[in-house]
Amino acid sequence: MMKLKLKQMLAGVVCIAALAGCSALDRTEPVRTPRTIITSHVTTEQVKEAIITAGQGRDWIMSVAGPGVINATQNIRKHSVTVRINYSEKDYSINYVNSVNLLASGGEIHRSYNHWVNNLDKDIQKRLAIVAATPAK
Numbered sequence: 001m002m003k004l005k006l007k008q009m010l011a012g013v014v015c016i017a018a019l020a021g022c023s024a025l026d027r028t029e030p031v032r033t034p035r036t037i038i039t040s041h042v043t044t045e046q047v048k049e050a051i052i053t054a055g056q057g058r059d060w061i062m063s064v065a066g067p068g069v070i071n072a073t074q075n076i077r078k079h080s081v082t083v084r085i086n087y088s089e090k091d092y093s094i095n096y097v098n099s100v101n102l103l104a105s106g107g108e109i110h111r112s113y114n115h116w117v118n119n120l121d122k123d124i125q126k127r128l129a130i131v132a133a134t135p136a137k
Helices: 002-026 044-057 111-133
Strands: 028-030 035-037 061-066 069-076 079-087 091-100 108-110
Touching: 028 111, 035 111, 044 061, 044 069, 044 079, 044 111, 069 111, 079 111, 091 111, 108 111
Parallel strands: none
Antiparallel strands: 028 108, 035 091, 061 069, 069 079, 079 091
16 A cells, blocks of 8 residues: 555656646747848938837847947846847847846747847837838938
8 A cells, every 4th residue: 555655656746747847848939030121211320229229118238239230138037138139221130149047948948038029129110110200300
């Protein structure tokens, strides 16, 4: 009787461990790399300002790394991610650089990263739409 209970407990522990491992996998997705074509007539400087303003609005730390390149870092609790945004007057892309505590491995990352990047991309698009709709002075 004691051996049967021990086997049942061991089987239960194995099942719980397996489910815990699966839950970590459920939290990861392929790393998203948005590439957006800009259809409005804007300058490279306007794109740069739209990216910086959108990022700062989402609490990203934005830093110009050179012509057509902005590095952005997001720190939330014990998690951190850095992306590189390459841009021109025709398009921009948000590229993963590195992260801390986001389960990044083999092209996969915690799904929160994709939400953060998707929100940043949407806000950049909104800022560019505002710039394009504003009459030139």
